[in-house]
Amino acid sequence: MAYVAAGYLVTLGGLGAYAAWLTRRTRQLTRERAR
Amino acid sequence: MTTTTTSTSTARRASSLLGWASLILVGATVGLGLVLPKTQEQAEYSRLIAVHPPAAWASYVAVGVAAIAAIGHLVTRRASWDRVTIASLEVGAVFTAITLATGSIWGRPTWGVWWEWDARLTTEALLLAVLLGAVALRRSLAPGRGRAVITSVAALATVGLLPVVHFSVQWWRSQHQVGTLLSPDPASNADNPYIVAMLLGFVAFTVAFAWLVVQRVRLEALEEAYDEVILDRAITDRRAEARPTTEVPA
Numbered sequence: 078m079a080y081v082a083a084g085y086l087v088t089l090g091g092l093g094a095y096a097a098w099l100t101r102r103t104r105q106l107t108r109e110r111a112r
Numbered sequence: 113m114t115t116t117t118t119s120t121s122t123a124r125r126a127s128s129l130l131g132w133a134s135l136i137l138v139g140a141t142v143g144l145g146l147v148l149p150k151t152q153e154q155a156e157y158s159r160l161i162a163v164h165p166p167a168a169w170a171s172y173v174a175v176g177v178a179a180i181a182a183i184g185h186l187v188t189r190r191a192s193w194d195r196v197t198i199a200s201l202e203v204g205a206v207f208t209a210i211t212l213a214t215g216s217i218w219g220r221p222t223w224g225v226w227w228e229w230d231a232r233l234t235t236e237a238l239l240l241a242v243l244l245g246a247v248a249l250r251r252s253l254a255p256g257r258g259r260a261v262i263t264s265v266a267a268l269a270t271v272g273l274l275p276v277v278h279f280s281v282q283w284w285r286s287q288h289q290v291g292t293l294l295s296p297d298p299a300s301n302a303d304n305p306y307i308v309a310m311l312l313g314f315v316a317f318t319v320a321f322a323w324l325v326v327q328r329v330r331l332e333a334l335e336e337a338y339d340e341v342i343l344d345r346a347i348t349d350r351r352a353e354a355r356p357t358t359e360v361p362a
Contacts (some may be wrong), residue, residue: 087210092206103331106338
């Protein structure tokens with residue numbers, strides 16, 4: 078079951094990390110632009 | 113002004129809806145995938161069918177959308193097409209990396225190795241290298257028409273790899289199995305619960321791809337606007353430095 082869990086974790090972790098980076102960078106630039 | 117505010121608000125609502133839809137669908141795919149019954153051939157490892165083929169599908173969709181947007185940009189010269197091109201290439205790289213990682217994790221217990229220089233694996237790795245190269249090339253260039261054209265050409269070159277990746281299992285001897293859904297060989301066909309989980313995964317990852325592209329396009333527009341602000345500030349600063357100081361005689 079460890080391999081299955083690892084497969085799902087890699088998928089969700091990869092998508093989650095990319096979505097989090099997009100959100101953080103978008104917020105950062107929106108703040109910078111408003112200054 | 114009212115029209116702009118309304119359209120922005122509608123776009124945000126649509127983006128939010130897409131985000132929630134992808135969260136629910138990906139959650140449902142994971143839930144269904146993890147409770148799939150064990151198979152005689154692969155025991156519980158078959159449960160990876162709910163994420164591995166859908167990630168590969170999403171990478172194909174991403175490269176296809178990037179190519180369509182690239183043609184759109186080359187024909188119309190609109191910046192919005194250029195943003196969709198780079199967004200799709202980058203999101204496609206994420207899905208391709210996930211495909212390779214989940215494939216490697218699936219291969220270890222079933223093939224006995226993490227990696228094999230097999231036709232499908234090698235061409236998929238090549239696709240990832242080309243996608244990362246296109247994104248890196250874009251980042252190395254100054255904003256403008258030239259950068260957009262080069263990105264479009266890179267997207268069109270990348271789409272040429274898709275048939276090679278997809279048909280690699282038929283063109284060369286491969287350890288990787290042929291397609292599960294459309295294979296004429298009954299031995300390659302999966303049972304119904306696996307087909308349902310995989311199809312749900314296809315829908316979920318396509319919606320997730322769409323949401324990620326919408327977010328990336330928004331970020332690209334913000335980066336372009338921010339680059340202009342930085343350039344304006346730099347020009348103003350240089351002009352102020354270059355202006356001769358007038359000294360008042362005593």
